[in-house]
Amino acid sequence: MRFVAKYEQMSTLQDTTNEVLTLAATHFKVPREQLTQDDDFFKKLGINSLQALDLLTRIEQHFHIELPDYELQGVSDFRTLAERIQSRL
Amino acid sequence: MLDLRQYNSLGDALRAALETWPDEICLIEADRERENLRLTYRQFKQAALPLARAMQDAGLVSGTRAAILMTNQSKWLISAYAIFFGGGVLVPLDYKLTAAEQIKLLQHSKPEFLVVEYHLWRALTQAEDFGQIQSRIVLVTEVPKGAELAGAKRWEEFVSTQESTFVPRERKEPACIVYSSGTGGRPKGCVLTHENYLEQCRAVAPVFPFLPGARYLSNIPTNHAIDFMGGFVMPFTGGGTVVHLRTLRPEYIREAFTRYNITYMAVVPLILKNLQHGLRERFAGLPPLKRRLLNTLIAANATLTRRRPNLKISRILLKDVHQAFGGGLRALLVGGAFTEPATIKFFYDLGIPIYNGYGATEACTAITLNDLKPPCTETVGRAVQGMEMRTINPNAEGVGQIAVRSKTVMSHYLDDEDMTAQTIVDGWLMTGDLGRIDGAGHLQLVGRMKNMIVTEEGKNIYPEDVETYFERLAVKEFCVFAANYLWPERSMVGEQLILVVHPESGQTITPEVISGIAERNRRLANYKRISGYLVWDRDFPLTASMKIKRVELAEQISKSVERSAVLSL
Numbered sequence: 001m002r003f004v005a006k007y008e009q010m011s012t013l014q015d016t017t018n019e020v021l022t023l024a025a026t027h028f029k030v031p032r033e034q035l036t037q038d039d040d041f042f043k044k045l046g047i048n049s050l051q052a053l054d055l056l057t058r059i060e061q062h063f064h065i066e067l068p069d070y071e072l073q074g075v076s077d078f079r080t081l082a083e084r085i086q087s088r089l
Numbered sequence: 090m091l092d093l094r095q096y097n098s099l100g101d102a103l104r105a106a107l108e109t110w111p112d113e114i115c116l117i118e119a120d121r122e123r124e125n126l127r128l129t130y131r132q133f134k135q136a137a138l139p140l141a142r143a144m145q146d147a148g149l150v151s152g153t154r155a156a157i158l159m160t161n162q163s164k165w166l167i168s169a170y171a172i173f174f175g176g177g178v179l180v181p182l183d184y185k186l187t188a189a190e191q192i193k194l195l196q197h198s199k200p201e202f203l204v205v206e207y208h209l210w211r212a213l214t215q216a217e218d219f220g221q222i223q224s225r226i227v228l229v230t231e232v233p234k235g236a237e238l239a240g241a242k243r244w245e246e247f248v249s250t251q252e253s254t255f256v257p258r259e260r261k262e263p264a265c266i267v268y269s270s271g272t273g274g275r276p277k278g279c280v281l282t283h284e285n286y287l288e289q290c291r292a293v294a295p296v297f298p299f300l301p302g303a304r305y306l307s308n309i310p311t312n313h314a315i316d317f318m319g320g321f322v323m324p325f326t327g328g329g330t331v332v333h334l335r336t337l338r339p340e341y342i343r344e345a346f347t348r349y350n351i352t353y354m355a356v357v358p359l360i361l362k363n364l365q366h367g368l369r370e371r372f373a374g375l376p377p378l379k380r381r382l383l384n385t386l387i388a389a390n391a392t393l394t395r396r397r398p399n400l401k402i403s404r405i406l407l408k409d410v411h412q413a414f415g416g417g418l419r420a421l422l423v424g425g426a427f428t429e430p431a432t433i434k435f436f437y438d439l440g441i442p443i444y445n446g447y448g449a450t451e452a453c454t455a456i457t458l459n460d461l462k463p464p465c466t467e468t469v470g471r472a473v474q475g476m477e478m479r480t481i482n483p484n485a486e487g488v489g490q491i492a493v494r495s496k497t498v499m500s501h502y503l504d505d506e507d508m509t510a511q512t513i514v515d516g517w518l519m520t521g522d523l524g525r526i527d528g529a530g531h532l533q534l535v536g537r538m539k540n541m542i543v544t545e546e547g548k549n550i551y552p553e554d555v556e557t558y559f560e561r562l563a564v565k566e567f568c569v570f571a572a573n574y575l576w577p578e579r580s581m582v583g584e585q586l587i588l589v590v591h592p593e594s595g596q597t598i599t600p601e602v603i604s605g606i607a608e609r610n611r612r613l614a615n616y617k618r619i620s621g622y623l624v625w626d627r628d629f630p631l632t633a634s635m636k637i638k639r640v641e642l643a644e645q646i647s648k649s650v651e652r653s654a655v656l657s658l
Contacts, residue, residue, distance in 0.1 A: 042615050049546060050363055053338045069336050070160065070208045074187060076614070 016089070017082035020059060024078065027058050037079040059085060090299060090327040093291050098258035098283040100173035102326050107134040110328040113301045117349060118163045118333040121341055126163050130328075133167065139248035141171035144202060146249055147226050151176035151256050154266070155202035156224070158182040158191060158209050161307045161333050164230050164244060166321055168204045176256025177202070179265045180278075181312035184209055188216035196221050197276040198266050198503065203227045204244065207236065214239045260284040266503050267314060269450035269549075278503030285453040288496040290322055292473040296444060296458055297353055297420065299327025304417075306332045306345055306354040309547070314454040315424050319355045339363050346415040355422040357547040358432070361443070365435055368410070383407075391438040397462045403440020410439050420444055424455075425547025427534065427581035430466035437464055446470055447532060451518055453497040457532045468531035479517075480526060487525040488577075490538050492517040523577050536577025540570055540639060542584035544616045552586055555617050559609050563602055565593045566629050568637050569619060575643055576652040585620040587655050589646065591629060598624055607658050621655040 017037045025032040028045045035044060042052065056067050063085055071084045091109065096102040107115075111131040118126040128136065141149075149155065155172045157179065159165045172179050180198045182191055184206070191213065195203070203224040205213070210229045213219055219239075227241035258264070264283045268276060297319070299305075307320035324331050332349045334341055342360070345351060356364075372383060390406045393399065400419065404411045411418070420442045423433070433443045446458040447469035456478065459470030472478040475496060480489030498518045501509040512519055521539035524532050542550050552569035559567055572578075572585045588606060592598060603622075610618050625646065630638040 040614075043611055043613075046615060048359060048616070050337075050339060050359060057338060057340065068208075069338070070206075073184070073208070074212060 012089075013082060013086050016063075016086050017079055019062065020078055020082045020085065023058055023062055024055060027055055035078065037082070038077055040076045041078055041081070042076050063089060065089060090294055093287045093326060096287060097260050098173065098262070099264050099286055099322065100170075100176070100255065100258065101283075102287060103170055103173060103322075104255060106130065106325045106328065110301055113328050114330045115325060116163050116166065116331055116333070117304075118335065119345070119348075120335045122344070122348075125335075128163065130325075133170070137167045137170045137174065138253045139250065140167065140244075141174045142249035142251050142253035143247045144171055144177075144226075145175050145253060146251075148201065149175040149177050151258065152262070153177045153202070154180055154198060154200040155204065156180035156182055156195060156198060156200035157312070158184055158203065158205040159230065159311075160184050160206060160335065161311050161316065161320070162206075162335060163333060164204075165311050166331065168228075168244075169321065172202075173264070174253065174255055176258055178263045181265060181267060181317065183268070183310060183312050185310065188212040189218060192216055192218045192221055194268050194276060194278075195224065198268075198278055199223060201225050204230070205241075206230050207232045210239075210241060211236075258283055260287070261500070263500065265317075267312070267317075267450050275505070275508070276503075277505075277508065279450045279499045280501050280503050281450075281453050281499050285497045285499060286318070286322060288475060289318060289453040289455065290326060292475050292495075292497065293318065293455055293458065294323065294327070295474065296460060297323065297422065299324045299329035301328035303327065303329040303352040303419075304332055304349055305329060306334070306342070306349070306351045308334075308337065308342065308360065309355050309357060309425060313425065313547070314448070314450050315355050315422070318454050319353065319422065339367070343367065343413075346418060347413070348415075350415045350417040352417055352419050353422065354418075355424060357425040357545065358423060358428040359545040359547075361421065361423050361428065361432055361436075362545070365432055368413075368435075368439075371413075387438050390440050394437070394440060395463065398437075398440070398442040398464075400440065400442075407440050411441075414441065422446070424448060426543040426545055427469075427584075429582050433464075433466040437461075437466070444470075446473075447522075447534060449518070449520055451499050451512065451520075452476075452493055452495065453499065456491075456493050456520070459531075465529075465531050468527070468533045470532065471530040472532070478526065478532065480524065481519070483525070488523055488535055489525075491520045491522050491524045491532065491534075493520065494518070534581050536573045536581070537571060538574070540574045540643070542571045542573065542586060543581075544584075546616065548616060550586065550617050555586060555613060555619065558613050559588065559606070562590070562605055562609065564590045564596070564598075566591045566637070568629060568639065568642060570639075570643060570646070572620075572652060572655070575647045586618070588619045588622040589625050589642070590622055591625045591627070603658070610658060619658070621657045623650065623655050 021035045060067055065088045075081050107130045112129055115130045115133050116128040155177045180200050207229050228244040228247050229241045230244040232243050260283050263280050265281045266278045268278050305324045309316040320331050386406045390403050393402050422444045428445050436443045446455050448455040455473050457470040457472050477494040481492050483489035494517045523536040524534045526532050540552050556569045567590045569588055572587050630641040
């Protein structure tokens, strides 16, 4: 049972990461296949801190959650961002 | 506005403000569209004094250092007042730094108290050097139920019902230690006195008068000198109101203008450009006829206000634009970095005065401000009241290092006599910036004598910090410089860093070396990246301990090659 629960959790995080990558690709008009979960989104997308906050708003709308600005503090890769989202789903 | 000549310390002046306007609103805190809190000056005092007493019981006495590490919010200001009331010295720290960088500054400033938001405390506890934090008392705000506090106390529970004791301080005694840089190398902790702040407030008040009813939207981090003055000391000593949003998202900032009828806001150039972009998009979406009418009105407003702003006329001519900003906006202050004249002009033509200026933490914020009489967007304005300003060793064009003398110049750098002696010479603060002062007293900045750049977000970037990313590059030696430091330009917009590489004898710069540079560059945050590289064929001048003599190398480069020799990546 414990194994199944853990597997489900891992699977969900992967789903969330994929959705975040798709949202970022659409929002900033870059091909989805160019983005990977370990990418630094500031560097890969060439965006500034305000544009990153824009992405956060887009993510909130998609997942129907509220992400305080500080959840982006010190976060620059898609995977960690997805983890922060996951903990609020 | 209180007559600040009567007071000896920030605690003294703020205490008088709380007594002068007990029923006026001093603070509004909103979280997006939800209003969390609204405090009168009386309620602010009632919130701060029990904290001050508890801090005094825990050892806060005259001169005790207490750090605040928080985003812009009500508890920042309540804590700061409690510290000043108890005679403490405030160390405001930048919440945008990494936990490792924050720990470095805590190690340097050694505060006995640390007031910190939960999410920032959590990051500190997870940092490798967490054990280096020596603060005796850590107060954490907004801790979730059941969260592990690693020995800290909950801010909300740290109160005492006993009466607190006001501790007077002298004008020349330290009020704050503010870090202007040094997270990568030598920390620069500016020791600013009570006099510095009180005089800075007096110097800027004629341009931004705060009266009861005036509302300031706090946006730049409060640890930064601009918001500490504009979003705390100035509105409080004038009976005004500070509005905190708990978010920096542009959509909520735009909404706040109308919801809270904002009077003033200070922004960094990046935010100003974002507001400009939003307005341009709205204008572009107008039907052609309306757009033509708008352009005519903008042109008429620009003509009628060419000598000085006239809000009455502008609010009539461009009513819709002003309504979008709440209808009560009197001015935007832009600072923290250089702003493009075209952006300032865009807003000015709409009748929204943009006061650009130039300042330094070492001078307790503003050195110059554009008084807009008349607007002179190519410059950063005239010296503020009480500020003497001159150029050192000006060249034929009048360009030299800017030096200033004023009661607002800091006392010294914390624990660094050498750097203090280099920076304050015979009472004059050497800014390290190059400029020219015109006949009307306007300052035009043209470059830097110090090797650094400032981004549009107001971030100071030091080449020494960037250099570490290029370690093990396959060349003999390398060094990073700010291009404006080597070849001062007339503009300080879009400043760039460049990498100087010296190949081994007989080595050519192959595509592999270039891709090695590019690969390392990609690891840097986008605003810290170098824009190009310069191949240098001579040995770098070195000290006895084999460190690069940067000043000497910079002189050699700027004398021998033009900026056009820099190759793009």
